[in-house]
Amino acid sequence: MNLARWRRIRGLIRKEMAQVVRDPSSVLIAFVLPGVLLFLFGYGVSLDATAVKVGVVMESATPEAQSLVAAFRNSPSYEVRVGRDRRDFEEDLVAGNIRGLIVIPATLTESLRRGDAVTAIQVIVDGSEPNTASFVQNYAQGTVANWMVQQSFDVGRSRSIAPRVSTEPRVWFNPEIQSRWFLLPGSIAIIMTIIGTLLTALVVAREWERGTMEALMATPLGTLEFIIGKLTPYYLLGMGSLAVCVVVSVTLFELPFRGSVFVLVLVSSIFLITMLALGLLISTVSKNQFVASQIALVVGFLPSFLLSGFVFEISSMPLPIQTLTRIIPARYFVTCLQTIFLAGDVRSVLVPNTLALVAIGSVLMLLVARKTSRRLD
């Protein structure tokens, strides 16, 4: 690279930095917004179900049935109301006052005595909220299984009533199954998306709106120089806000960090550059700050939020949507971040996901270089 070219890039970067420093909105987007989002996701949003309201129907008040009811009562997951007939709860279930109904049949004690392999306990759930429904279902099963094991020790008749094969759940990486732990890495990805697309989309559109783009184009500044000069400051800004996010997550929210900083920086850089290229592409095409910010929300923020697996599991999406998520860069980055934070540098996960990011980023870069024309027509 010759000296004049380097000087032009440096001049552009210096100018961009001066503008960032003076423009409170860039600083707001880069440092205040991440803070707000982290607090929101860290404290406000939780996908953990605690104190879900359920009804427990005890058809006959045998000691076993009472003991099982007590097991449900003692679980922090439920807020339990007990009745004698399922019809007592039907109205509540319809009105949404309870999320599920656990029916302990009158035959429980009998069935236990006989040592039946299968004891039927009915779980009725409100399917209008599938997440809560499956949660109630799974936890009810877990609670019953636990109770059975305990029961066998207490009564000393383990052989007859304990299930032949017992499962012992152990949760890796997030032993307390706190949703915060996988939400935080995800929200970092969302923050990087916003900084990457929104910030760059606005700054180049602004040059068009204020007529300065035309003045730049009439100077010897080349296309590649323009792109490098525009990307560098916002890359640095984005990495700065990544640092803020990581420090806040690890110290304040006690998110574990099991990977290495080097891998984090590498993967984040690739993702950030991809998103910067997307932002540059948006503003080059729209040339108007308002339109650019709208497009940035629709093609940047929303897909990253909805389709990255950050909140909504990709595996539970319909197949066409699952296929669509493959072109969303945030999908790969969310996986990488969750891995780096919670599991460590797992090569088999990180390498393919990073390669996918590189591929998407290269395509976007190519488009930017092609669209950033030296002419106005």
Next chain:
Amino acid sequence: MPEVLASIQGVSKSFPGSSVPALDNIRGEIRAGEICGLVGADGAGKTTLLRLLAGLMEPSEGRITITGLDSVDDTSAIHERIGYMPQRFGLYEDLTVVENLHLYADLRGVVNEERTEAFERLLRFTDLARFTERLAGALSGGMKQKLGLACALIRKPRLLLLDEPSVGVDPISRRELWKMVGDLVDDGIGVVWSTAYLDEAEQCDTVILLHEGHLVHNGPPDDLTQHVEGRVYLVRGIAEDQRRQVLARSLREEAIIDGVIQGKSLRLLVRVGESLPNLPGTAEVTKPRFEDAFIDSLGGGPGGESALAAGMTAIRSGDGTPVIDATDLTKKFGDFTASDRVSFQVHQGEVFGLLGPNGAGKSTAFKMMCGLLQPTSGRAKVAGLDLKTATSQARSRIGYMAQKFSLYGDLSVRQNLEFFAGIYGLSGARKRSAIERMIETFNLDAYLKTSAALLPLGFKQRLALSCAVMHEPAVLFLDEPTSGVDPLTRREFWNHINGLVEKGVTIMVTTHFMDEAEYCDRIALVFRGRVIASGSPDALKSESIPGREASLEEAFIALIERELGKTEKGAPA
């Protein structure tokens, strides 16, 4: 013969989606050491031609060479040799003066001692040395323009392209800019200066005159004005209240192809081979202006009839109290005083103009008079109604045409008419007949279904006017009504205004065009939020520069300088 820097060879440019080419077969040459005026109205194709010269667009046909280099193939090499100042000067308003200079110095590879030297030279040249640490956005219009010029001159270019450098800038800064560009030309730089002000064309060495994408004239301005030599008359001594009738009558004469009001006199252009018909007052041949020649080359003006005024009922004359009465109008935005104790009275059937550069406070005073802005102190009365207490009542007597086109671009012409008829309270048969009359008067039939945004500029102007006058207001406010429009459209527009005045309508306009101010009965000069002088254009001219016939611009400059002298003496040392 000096070196040819730019050669424009049969260049046409069309844009997709437009059936009419923006430029059609333009030819011309720009030489070193000359100012070439690129002259034409908004939409004539000036900016397109400049962008083609700067290599920022490709011509659809023909070619352009800059210092022998092809504008399409050798763009980079051309960018090393030109300086280009786009409209709005290409400045970063959130950077300081010196940061803007550093950026362009970096981009153009001006370094070390060369940079120090260039900054020193340019800051001295533009007199900006005191303001190096000020943000460009906080500079006045004139200073921004100088900084824009400095940025374009950082590496001394062979060819300097300036896109409307003088628009809206106060007359003193405009004069300084001409002087600066004159110095550059003496240094051997070629300059292209685009402008919508026809009087600026007279100061150029050569002119490329464009009208609706066509080349009207290419060569020294005198070559064009020569054609009308001896055919331009100034008719003096007409009674003040007769001027408009005499003008309308003379424009009906076969022998007269153009005429405008110029202060107290009439300026008339006579057809080739004809002589001036008998008119009241005394006529004498006067020195032709570029504008006279432009109208002549377009085949004459639009005539003097106003179908709009013809269909209007005359307004009963009042009791002689002012129709518009402003007393000590003051408007403060924070600690900035946009309008400082502005007072004036306008009587029925008068055309009153507020003349001043952009940012002087014209529009602020104007908006307070229409009840769009609440004054901080002072009183505004229109048609005897106080705008503070009887706002909506007063507004129904007012027609308002906003600066720049303020109609709904996405609505069709008919929808716009219907909407504005509705908000002015017209309904049923009255509404229908008002709309039909406007369509007929302004020949809008062909465009009824066209979106307002896609109309040609002249028709936008007509539609805007018709929306403002549909309810037959007693007072008409026009904010920069004909800035940047071509002289034909402007004459047509003023025909309507003159016709309305004859019907008893009171008119108030703002403008930064000096020659537009000449059409007014009385004007007030606004500078830095204050009225520094007011009176008839002729009175202001003779008062400010006694002893000779000065132009309104010279008068304005003299009055501003007098005002500045006053404040400087008054300020503590």
